[in-house]
Amino acid sequence: MNKKYFGVVPPIITPVDEKENVDKEGFCKILDHCIDGGLHGIFVAGSNGETMALTQNERDNAIKIAIDHVNARVPVMSGVLDSSTRRVIDNIKKLEQLGGTCAVITSIFYARHTSQNETIRHFEQIAKETDIDLMIYNIPMFTGIKLNAETVMKIAEIDNVVGYKDSSGSFPEFMRCLTHFENTDFSLLQGTTAFQLPSMLLGADGFVPSIAPLFPELFVKAYEAGVRKDIELATKYDILIRETSKILGMSKNATAANKFALSQIGYTHKRIIEPQDQILPEEEQKIIAKIAEINEQYEQLKASL
Known part of the structure; x- marks a missing residue:
């Protein structure tokens, strides 16, 4: 097997300046931080x-900056989501x-969905127009339709469809895909961080956690333990990963929480794009405390191994 897309692939934030244009300097620094931290790819221009x-x-x-700056050090998956x-x-x-080589594609959105077949046709028509890699992205909270396993399997028959990112939250359907694509080159990435542990232990190729750039070593170690099927160690890492996910719920706007948390690395601003709700000062303090708590617990875990 020759998997192109695997490991911990963060859906990277887009740092922006006061005019809501991409902050190139901050973006490049956080891209380097991800790669230097051992993360296995970058998903740019996602939700x-x-x-x-x-x-x-x-x-x-944002896509151009990511492609040019990463410079093929790791794969870059680029969102081409549209209606x-x-x-x-x-x-x-x-x-x-x-210069992109991989397009991440959802079902269309802001439209009435009538069938699963419309998304199959969507991919069939797109594939006729390009030879680059295509990645299926199932995210019903934003598209309004949840792709089932049969639909994913049908789309995967298209030659340049190379993988699947599942953010549907439907683990039984993901398990069906794990069984169907076992021992193939098709990449299966879990998009719901809460399911990373069972997904990796059951044969997933990786997962796509938004908070990974804040704790890159922890996420890489969790992935590696999952690949080795080391249940005991993977479980220990997963306990901490579930704690990291709590950061996103510490503000009513998960994007604001995520951007503030990542701003603590020192490379980017917490700024989010209007008219989203900003993070509150008291929420910032809770996140700072949670980051410190997780880092302390991770050091204790490493010392115990």
Whole structure:
């Protein structure tokens, strides 16, 4: 097997300046931080990257910065999410011009969904227009439709569809995919961090946690323990990973919580794109305390191994 996409792949935030344009300097620093920390890839222009809040020019700018700065050190998966097949194809054509090699595609959104088949047709038509890798992205909270395992399997028959990121929260359906794609080159990435432990132990190729850049070593060690099927150690890491996920719930806006938490590394600003609710000062203090608590617990865990 020759898996292209595996490991811990954060859906990276998009740092922005006062005018809500991409903060290139901060973005490059956090990309380096991720790679130096051992993370296995970057997912740019996803929902955590506020891709639909950016202007089209700034979305393209974020993708270009990521592709150019990462410079093939790790794979870059680029979101081309949009509301129609033609719009996605246009995004992919731009991605090709920017040097992108992997497009992450959801079902269309802001539309009435009538069937699972519409998403199959969506991928079939897109695949006719490009030779780059295509990744299925199942995120019903934003698209309004939950892809089932049969739909994923059907889309995967298309030659340049290479993997699946599942943020549906439906673990039984993901398990069906794990069974179906066992011993193939098709990559299965768990998008719900709460399911990373059973997913890895059952054969997933990786997971896509938004908070991973804050604790890269912890997430990489958890992935490696899962690959080795070391249940005892993987469980110990997972206890801490579940604590990291609590950070996202410490503000009513998970994006604001995530950006503030990552700003504590020192490379980026906590700024989010309007009109989202900003994080409150008391919420910031809770997050700072939780980060310190997790770091202390992780050091204790390492000392005990």
